Amino acid sequence: MERILEVKDITKVYQEGNIRVVAVDSVSLTLNRGEVLLIMGPSGSGKSTLLSMMGCILRPTQGEVIINGQVVSDLSEDTLPYIRRQYIGFSFQSFNLFPSLTASENVEVVLRLKGLNKKRPRQKALNLLEKVGLGERVDFYPRDLSGGEKQRVTFARALAGDPSIILADEPTANLDSKTGREVLGLLKDLAVESAKAVAIVSHDPKAEALAHRIVFLEDGRIK
Amino acid sequence: MIWLALKTLIHEKGRLFITLMGITFSTILVLTQVGIYLGMMGYATAIIRHTDADIWIASKNIQNFDFALPFPEERINRVSAIPDVLWAERLVLTWGFLKLTDGGQEQVQIVGYNPDTGIGAPWSMLVGSPSDVKGGRYMIIDKTSEQRLGRLEIGTVWELNEKRFKLVGLSKGIKSFTTSPVIFMSYNHAQNVYGMVGAEQTSYIVAKLKDKRKIREVVRDLNATMKDNDVFTREGFIFKTVMYWTVQTGLGMGFFLTAILALAIGGAIVGQTIYANTMEHLKEFGTLKALGARNEDIYKVIFSQAGINAGIGYLVGSIFILFARGSIERAGVPLYLSPGIFFTLFFIMILTCLLSAYFSVRRIKTLDPVMVFRG
Incomplete structure (x- = not known):
């Protein structure tokens, strides 16, 4: 399988006054196309910090993040938004949808950030929402969508820029058990169908059954 | 990104209404103060301006x-x-x-x-x-x-x-x-x-x-x-007269300060609204950053919101003044308004509102997109 993302011995240290907190400690892992990687661990184990570094949102204190063969952890702040737009799609635990935008417009945001013209974003957003089973609710605002529907919108948004990597932070945390299972299944289907590399941070045992690989994080280290 | 700015503004109608009211009143105040001042100065210099002479000789x-x-x-x-x-x-x-x-x-x-x-x-x-x-x-x-x-x-x-x-x-x-x-x-x-x-x-x-x-x-x-006389050019005598009423009597300064205060109030209203809006939507801006938006993209959203507020508020205020102009003048209040004044004050109002959005932009600059992972 083609390797799309690699983290090499990354460490993240936060210095708070005299206290030194090692959030992620010498973690190395790889992520391949068509693969679902599950990162599990208790709260405070450094899962989200690791995901932030994989998504080029947070710069590691030490180590390298390599995307598509290019070391991105050393790139300037001006270049990183481009890398995120190009390679990474995010799905957030608390959805982070724009309340002033409809479901389709929430998806369109990413397409507009990529500089698509005025007609295409709408059509593409509708196709993506159809794909995640929300074809009937494209003009609904987030306040009128259920938790599961909101999560589907975030998947559509994550896919909108056609990234190689999808990073999902606790996708089932705010969902009931049945809906959680549905969205995880959907995420895996999307990954396999469109050959995306998916990394899911979760402590939901339901996710284990869907993952190709699982890594356990504890105190910032892989166990 | 103007698209996103517009959507967000329209979504929060109550806030939009209050902001527009503030800018509208600020515009009305600025236009009337400037218009009355210019109207009065126009009357003060009317005979000089309408007399076809290059030189005015007066008592010492x-x-x-x-x-x-x-x-x-x-x-x-x-x-x-x-x-x-x-x-x-x-x-x-x-x-x-x-x-x-x-x-x-x-x-x-x-x-x-x-x-x-x-x-x-x-x-x-x-x-x-x-x-x-x-x-x-x-x-x-x-x-x-x-x-x-x-x-x-x-x-x-x-x-x-x-x-x-x-x-x-x-x-x-x-x-x-x-x-x-x-x-x-x-x-x-x-x-x-x-x-x-x-x-x-x-x-x-x-x-x-x-x-x-x-x-x-x-x-x-x-x-x-x-x-034993003072000799002026036409322009010099106009200037002398205007300066007398404006500076020496303090009358013009009163109008000027009120106009500046009105501008400041308009700017403060927009600045406060935009800042509160930015703080409330920090997570959304963080999300935008995580999705690949550059700081400049987010600045565009904030400045567009300030510009749209200022533009609409100014337009409404100007229309109001144009309709009320006749009544104001009939009441004996001189009100001089020209397209030049409308355009000049428009740019001043836009500039004031954009400057007031600066603090929001500063907050965005330091915004860490990692916040999007915090539930």
Whole structure:
């Protein structure tokens, strides 16, 4: 399988006054196309910090993040938004949808950030929402969508820029058990169908059954 | 990203309404203050601006157009003698009391001009002609004075400083800064109407040059030879008059400060709204950053919101002023508004609002997109 993302011995240290907190400690892992990687661990184990570094949102204190063969952890702040737009799609635990935008417009945001013209974003957003089973609710605002529907919108948004990597932070945390299972299944289907590399941070045992690989994080280290 | 700015603004209608109300009122206040100030300055300098003269010669140390002191009229010969002078003319400016039909009296400003040349004559006539004052005790009163003097009918006789004058014409829209009604009459009668300007005395000598490019030399020469007078270019006298009312009396400063305060209030309202909006939507902006937006993309959203607020608020305020203008002017308040003023104040308002959005932009600069992973 083609390797799309690699983290090499990354460490993240936060210095708070005299206290030194090692959030992620010498973690190395790889992520391949068509693969679902599950990162599990208790709260405070450094899962989200690791995901932030994989998504080029947070710069590691030490180590390298390599995307598509290019070391991105050393790139300037001006270049990183481009890398995120190009390679990474995010799905957030608390959805982070724009309340002033409809479901389709929430998806369109990413397409507009990529500089698509005025007609295409709408059509593409509708196709993506159809794909995640929300074809009937494209003009609904987030306040009128259920938790599961909101999560589907975030998947559509994550896919909108056609990234190689999808990073999902606790996708089932705010969902009931049945809906959680549905969205995880959907995420895996999307990954396999469109050959995306998916990394899911979760402590939901339901996710284990869907993952190709699982890594356990504890105190910032892989166990 | 203007798209996102618009969507967010429209989504929060209550906030949008309050912001627009604030900017609208700020606009109304700024436009009325600036308009009234310019209107008053327009009245203060109206006769200077509408008299076709390049040079104004007045009594020594004159403060402004309305406070002229008399000086010997024969000095006109010194002015006429200068080869570069095309013509020179005398003008009387004095004050008097007009007896009203109800027995009361009203102070009036009197302008005496030569009806043969028409220099200093009323420039906008409703009834009659400037030359109608020739040959007797005839006068022209401005139509707007009806508010103070009562009905003005052509042919009626009025008592001015115990002398009877016949109304032969009505001018249109000519007012003095002091708001006293303006009465035009022939130069000779203005000299004799009141004790301030006596026979063989004048208030001003005005002159037209053959070649306006030589104005500095002529003014310099006249200042050197006419030690008991002040000599101004037309623009210089306008400036002197405007500065007197604006700075020396503090009147203009009052208008200026109110206009600045109104602008500051408008800017503060937009700034406060945009800042509160930014703080409330930090997570959304963080999400945008995580999704690949550059800081510049988010700045565009914030500045667009400030610009849209300022633009709409200014438009509504301007439309209101245009509709209310007639009523304001009918109430006797001078209001000068031109496309130039609307455009200038628009850019000032936009600039103020954009500057007020600066603090929001600063907050975005330091925004860490990692926040999107915090539930």
